[in-house]
Amino acid sequence: MYTEEWEAEWERVLWKKKPYPDNYVPRSFLSSLSRNPNFRPYTYWQLVILSCPISQHLASIFVFLAVFMRLQQRLLDPRALVWMSAAVFLAGYMAWELLDCSRVDGGARYTNRAKALKASILVFLALMSLSPVLKTLTAATSSDSIWALSACLFILNALLADYTALRPQSHRRERLTSVLSMNAAISSSVVLASRLSDDISVFGLILFSVQAFALFPMLRRRIQGTARTIQVILTVVLCGLSTALTYPLSATATYLYLSCFIFVTFIAPGMLVWAQRFKNEIRGTWDPAVPKVNRRASVSR
Numbered sequence: 001m002y003t004e005e006w007e008a009e010w011e012r013v014l015w016k017k018k019p020y021p022d023n024y025v026p027r028s029f030l031s032s033l034s035r036n037p038n039f040r041p042y043t044y045w046q047l048v049i050l051s052c053p054i055s056q057h058l059a060s061i062f063v064f065l066a067v068f069m070r071l072q073q074r075l076l077d078p079r080a081l082v083w084m085s086a087a088v089f090l091a092g093y094m095a096w097e098l099l100d101c102s103r104v105d106g107g108a109r110y111t112n113r114a115k116a117l118k119a120s121i122l123v124f125l126a127l128m129s130l131s132p133v134l135k136t137l138t139a140a141t142s143s144d145s146i147w148a149l150s151a152c153l154f155i156l157n158a159l160l161a162d163y164t165a166l167r168p169q170s171h172r173r174e175r176l177t178s179v180l181s182m183n184a185a186i187s188s189s190v191v192l193a194s195r196l197s198d199d200i201s202v203f204g205l206i207l208f209s210v211q212a213f214a215l216f217p218m219l220r221r222r223i224q225g226t227a228r229t230i231q232v233i234l235t236v237v238l239c240g241l242s243t244a245l246t247y248p249l250s251a252t253a254t255y256l257y258l259s260c261f262i263f264v265t266f267i268a269p270g271m272l273v274w275a276q277r278f279k280n281e282i283r284g285t286w287d288p289a290v291p292k293v294n295r296r297a298s299v300s301r
Helices: 002-009 044-050 052-072 078-100 106-135 143-160 176-193 199-223 228-246 251-278 295-300
Strands: none
Touching (some): 044 251, 052 078, 052 143, 052 199, 052 251, 078 199, 106 176, 106 199, 143 176, 228 251
């Protein structure tokens, strides 16, 4: 009898005098309970596609290391590396233009081309003039310290890299982590280039590192907004290239890279899909209210 009356009179307030105790909870209290209201389950192949940018970034790191080892062992002509870097730059710029041709007007495209040409010439001349200085940068440092520092910087580069897609005509500023990631990769490239024997090798390696860790990530993020087939093809090409360049130099390094690639691309998505079944977020009337702020109105102000 008392329970039925309490059920009818129960309110979620404590400042009123009620016939029931303060810790009384009616049976209807859990009627609005919900589990995982904002949960969106992922599928395995969807996560595999989303992991492609990470795999591409790891492949670019191993490609750079393979190029460095070939320069150090004099298995690669540095002049050929400079010409290949120039050809890759032109191919990447043409791909960027194709992605922008349907979204940017003619005047803006002409301005962007002029800025790109000016920046390319300045970077080319700056690297050429700094190559003799960079060659002697770590002359008093042991090689073991250089290898350890370079490995730590490349790990930091992979952890802080921005793997989100770059939307067309996006004016969003670069994240601090992506800037730190690029700086870590360029710093690692500089300390590695300082172990080379001649100026042209230092210039070629630094030029290649600028393309691999400063320009290619921007193109990669633009490609993420296109068809998934292009992402898969790019991932396969980079993985095959890094494996082909690394295996003749070190089978151990090749197995290490392939282990990282398989784990990031195939094992980690499966682990995340498996862990989804244990997600259990409970929402109910006891949760504090969450204000909904109109972001468009706040930005316009």
